[in-house]
Amino acid sequence: MAEVAEMYTQDGTVDMKGNPAVKKGTGNWRACPYILANECCERLAYYGMSTNLVNYMKTRLGQGNSVAANNVTNWSGTCYITPLLGAFLADAYLGRYWTIASFMTIYIFGLALLTMTSSVKGLVPSSCDDGNGACRPTEPQTAAVFVALYLIALGTGGIKPCVSSFGADQFDENDEGERRSKTSFFNWFYFSINIGALVASSVMVYVQTHVGWGWGFGIPAVVMAVAVASFLFGTPLYRHQRPGGSPLTRIAQVLAASSRKWSVVVPADMSQLHERLDKESGIEGSRKLEHTDQFRCLDKAAVVTSGDRTAASPWRLCTVTQVEELKSVARLLPIWACGIVFATAGGQMSTMFVLQGNTLDPRMGSNFSIPSASLAIFDTLSIVVLVPVYDRLVVPAVRSRTGRPRGFTQLQRMGIGLVVSVFSMLAAGVLEVFRLRAIARHGLYGARDTVPISIFWQVPQYFIFGAAEIFTLVGQLEFFYDQAPDAMRSLCSALSLTTHALGDYLSSLLVTIVMRITTRHGELGWIPDNLNRGRLDYFFWLLAVLSLINFLVYLLIASWYKYKKTADFPDPKGEQEHSSD
Structure with missing residues (x-):
C-alpha cells in the first residue's frame, strides 16, 4: 500500500481524466515551463498594449489629458475587478485549468479587435494626420476601441487569479521535496512577470511610437496566441484541483x-x-x-x-x-483597504508620470529619443535588481536580529512599502517644481514646447516606487495567500488584486474632483491639457499626503491583526506571530 501511495499525489490532485495524478508523469517542474511561458507572454501582451495606452487615447481618439488618464485608469481598474468573477468560477465550478483556457479565448478576441481598430480601413479615423496627431474618430470607431479593451479586461479576469495558483497545484503539498519546490516556483513566476513587463515597456512602446499602432497592438496579439499555445501544449502534464463548491x-x-x-x-x-x-x-x-x-x-x-x-x-x-473562514476574510479586509491608496499612487506611472514625461527632453544621444512611457522600464528594473538584494542581503540581516525566517513579518514588510511609496510621490513633485521653474525661466508656455530637462530625471520616482512594490505588492501576494482559508485562496488572491482596480478608480475620482475644484472661475486647473500652464506638482503633493495618512491608518490596523492558525498543522514556517511583535 505504501508503494501505491508513493505513486500518486496525496493532496487530492487529479489528471486531465479525473484519475488520481501519478507523480512521475504529471506536475512538478516538468509542467511548469508551459505555465511560466504562458505568464511571461500574457504579461508582455498586457503591458505591451497598456503601458502607452494613454498616448493612444490622446493621439488616435483625440482625448485631452484628464479624459485620457481617466479612461485608462477606469479600464485598468476593471482589469483588476474581473478576477473576482474568474476566481469564483475556478474555485466553485470550472477549476483553474478550464477557467484559464476559456478566458484566454476572450482575451485573444479583444486583442485582435484592438489591432483591427488601429490598422483596418474604416476602423481607423480617416481624419488622422500622423504628422500632428489630429484625429477626429467617429462614435462607432471609438466604441470599437472600448469594446476591444473591455473584452481584454474580461479575459484577464480568468487568468490573473488562477495562473499562479494553478502553477502551485503542480506541487504536492504532502511531499517534502515538492513542497520546497513550490516556494521556488513562485520566485520564477514573479521573474516571468517582470521579464514580460520589461520587454513591453521598452520594445513595444518604441514600436508604437516609431513604427505605428497597428504593429504596436498586433505584436501583443501574436504574443498572446503564443501564450495560449504554450498553456495548451502542457495539458497532458498538468495536475488539477477539483473545484470545492461556492x-x-x-x-x-x-x-x-x-x-x-x-x-x-x-x-x-x-x-x-x-x-x-x-x-x-x-x-x-x-x-x-x-x-x-x-x-x-x-x-x-x-x-x-x-x-x-x-x-x-x-x-x-x-x-x-x-x-x-469568514473571520479570516473579515480580518483581511482592513489590510486590503490600505492597499487602495498605494495602488492609486502606483497608477500614476501609466498616467501622470507619462504626461509629465511628454513635456521633457526625450533625447538620448544625438539620434535617439526615448518615449515617455518607456520610463516604466525603470520600475521593472528596480524590481529585478532589488529583489535579489532583498532576498540575499536584507532578509538574512533582519533575520539575525529578529529570529524570524522571513526577517520582517508580512505586515511589517507591507508597511515599509507604504512608507517608501510616499518618497516616490515626493520625487515626482520635486521634479515638477524644477520643471515649472524652467518653464518660467525660458518662457516655454506653449503646449508643444519641450522643457530643457532630461526625461531621465524621472528615473528616481519610477525606481523608488519599484522598491515600494517589492515590499508592499510582493508582501501582499504572500500575505493574502498565507492568511486566506485554504479553500478560498483563489478568491482571496482575486480580492487582493481589486486594490489595483479601486486604486485606479480612486485616481480617476481624484482627478475629477481636483479638476472640478481648480477650474472654478475660469482657471486652467492643476491638470490642464497644456501641462506647461498647470500645477501638476500640487497633485503629487496631494498623493504624498494621502499616502502618509494611509500608512498611519495601516499602523493601527496592523496592531489589531492576528495571524491565522490551523488546527491540523502549526505553521511550518514559524510565522504565526501576532502582528504587534
Missing part, C-alpha cells in the same frame, strides 16, 4: 445561521461549539482552523441548539472551521 455559499450560511441565533449565548467553553470529530474539516481542500476571539458574534453560527439536534442544516448550524 465559497460565497459557505459565507452566506455562516451569516444566516448567526443571524437566526442572534439571541443565543455563546458558551464560555469553546470546545462546545460545533466541529467535525474526524481530522477532515468537511470543506473540500481545507484544513481545520482554530477558534479565535475576534468577531465573537459569528460564533453563534456554531452553537448547537435543541433544534439543530433534530434537524441539522448548514444554514442553521456551521462548523468552527466554516465560521473561522
